[in-house]
Amino acid sequence: MKCKRCKAPAVVALPSHNTGFCPDCFDLFFTRQVERGIHSEKLFTHEDRILIALSGGKDSLACALVLKRLGYNVTGLHIDLSIPNSSQAARGTVESFCSENGIPLIVKEMAQEGLAIPDVKKRLNRPICSACGKIKRYYFNKTALDENFTVLATGHNLDDEIARLFSNVLRWDVGYLSDQGPLLEADSGFARKVKPLFRLSEYETANWSYLQGIPYHYAPCPYSQGASFTSYKKLWADLEEEMPGRKLAFYLGFLERGKAPFVRQEAVTGDTLAPCTSCGYPTSAEVCGVCRIRDAVAQQD
Amino acid sequence: MKCKRCKAPAVVALPSHNTGFCPDCFDLFFTRQVERGIHSEKLFTHEDRILIALSGGKDSLACALVLKRLGYNVTGLHIDLSIPNSSQAARGTVESFCSENGIPLIVKEMAQEGLAIPDVKKRLNRPICSACGKIKRYYFNKTALDENFTVLATGHNLDDEIARLFSNVLRWDVGYLSDQGPLLEADSGFARKVKPLFRLSEYETANWSYLQGIPYHYAPCPYSQGASFTSYKKLWADLEEEMPGRKLAFYLGFLERGKAPFVRQEAVTGDTLAPCTSCGYPTSAEVCGVCRIRDAVAQQD
Numbered sequence A, B: 001m002k003c004k005r006c007k008a009p010a011v012v013a014l015p016s017h018n019t020g021f022c023p024d025c026f027d028l029f030f031t032r033q034v035e036r037g038i039h040s041e042k043l044f045t046h047e048d049r050i051l052i053a054l055s056g057g058k059d060s061l062a063c064a065l066v067l068k069r070l071g072y073n074v075t076g077l078h079i080d081l082s083i084p085n086s087s088q089a090a091r092g093t094v095e096s097f098c099s100e101n102g103i104p105l106i107v108k109e110m111a112q113e114g115l116a117i118p119d120v121k122k123r124l125n126r127p128i129c130s131a132c133g134k135i136k137r138y139y140f141n142k143t144a145l146d147e148n149f150t151v152l153a154t155g156h157n158l159d160d161e162i163a164r165l166f167s168n169v170l171r172w173d174v175g176y177l178s179d180q181g182p183l184l185e186a187d188s189g190f191a192r193k194v195k196p197l198f199r200l201s202e203y204e205t206a207n208w209s210y211l212q213g214i215p216y217h218y219a220p221c222p223y224s225q226g227a228s229f230t231s232y233k234k235l236w237a238d239l240e241e242e243m244p245g246r247k248l249a250f251y252l253g254f255l256e257r258g259k260a261p262f263v264r265q266e267a268v269t270g271d272t273l274a275p276c277t278s279c280g281y282p283t284s285a286e287v288c289g290v291c292r293i294r295d296a297v298a299q300q301d
Helices: A023-040 A058-069 A086-101 A117-123 A129-146 A158-170 A174-179 A202-211 A230-242 A246-269 A289-300 B023-040 B058-069 B086-100 B117-123 B129-146 B158-170 B174-179 B202-211 B230-242 B246-269 B289-300
Strands: A012-014 A019-021 A049-053 A073-080 A105-109 A151-153 B012-014 B019-021 B049-053 B073-080 B105-109 B151-153
Touching: A012 A023, A012 A202, A019 A023, A023 A058, A023 A202, A049 A058, A049 A129, A058 A073, A058 A086, A058 A202, A073 A086, A073 A129, A086 A105, A105 A129, A117 A129, A117 A289, A129 A151, A129 A289, A158 A174, A158 A202, A158 A230, A158 A246, A158 B246, A174 A246, A174 B246, A230 A246, A230 B230, A246 B158, A246 B174, A246 B246, B012 B023, B012 B202, B019 B023, B023 B058, B023 B202, B049 B058, B049 B129, B058 B073, B058 B086, B058 B202, B073 B086, B073 B129, B086 B105, B105 B129, B117 B129, B117 B289, B129 B151, B129 B289, B158 B174, B158 B202, B158 B230, B158 B246, B174 B246, B230 B246
Parallel strands: A049 A073, A049 A151, A073 A105, B049 B073, B049 B151, B073 B105
Antiparallel strands: A012 A019, B012 B019
């Protein structure tokens, strides 16, 4: 196969776009897809101060690198979960990536916040993943607001978004459906949230990361069974193979036509939030979930 | 396996309900599922005059038989498409079924309406299926209205509904999503439409038909590649196997939470219909699709 653009040998086949590219033209394609997503959904501008959550995985690092190269004002945020072995390696990857690419980095150590994940795990009777996710999202939001960033970015790709959308549709979860998308506007107590890689699949992001030589941290979390939504990703891989381009069409169709009805509905029936009486960040309870976890951990000492 | 209800040997396993039944108890289960659907969605009452579309396949005959046994006022409607070999056998099955079960039958012959399907097929450059479907739905509706029936029933089962719903969701077709469900209220020029088997899967309906000894017509239409939505049915079979009961939960969740937002949206943006200037039945064009097909067939003579 030859590169569609320059006729050099292609190294990345893209059936979803009915094309294939050499490394340089694939870089151009990838970058333009990101730019197109940023502009079409009005995610942010060059005036914004963007905080990007960096786990150390390929998606978040790829997202940070492409935004940096496009001249956006990007700062990294790494949450050090204090999980033995795992967290140290992830943090090291993020630190050297940021230093090599001239990206300022903020690190929040959960051990210092009274929320080291091994301690949280001891206090829970249920799997740790949802509590860990809650803690990370809380510190993403808190750091963005505390440090006056105008946008909080994450490295979610099209496959992540499709798996989540499909899961929300299977349950017809109107609340989540009304919020899902590459842009969640700022709201009282919540930073503006964006997902600049929403047009790019996992395959495309992995290829780009590899071709850019990004050294990323890949080790499944010792506490989890691996990524969620795995069976939906398999199902969507089959649907995509049957009709290339269907994933992107499903997601863009949702943004164009499917989402608005749920936003209207949620405006009528949605939950109301108020500041947590302990930390001041928004919650639907009196004390927010993270403060309750922190209290539970403190009690065990 | 033993019957969950009477402990006799079970012949029908129902993982989606975490149970299994002997023939008599399965009949009770099937009948109660139909009743539950009729009542929960307020499809019709014993005062209604119900016209049921009978193709000769197992679903429509099962639907007619269960409604008849439940004491509803049911009349069959068969559309004779005049397809060589195929139509004659289907019509024979329906006629003997209705006569054996004391169900009055109306037969509409498309040849007499200037719409014999082989003639229509000659005039079309595209596959016949969508035109044939349009013609059948037109005569279902027209006959129900002309003959003063209060309800038009079809034998669509849960798998049909799931495949259609899934297809509409994949395309985020707001118009179809706002209309989909086991009940479509009467509207100017449109009969009230119901699908009493919406809680029952194809497997359950096939088993019931077999156990009741319904002799149905099964021969793929010589003009079509077989049922539509086949790949979605396979996909949903996998999802159901992974989590029994998911199909019904997805469909009922749509009815409870997913549909209302689309109905609201469609009320704002939907198409307007007006009577066809030729036949008087509603259409979004000046002359309806069926009248245009009839004219095209007449011109070739």
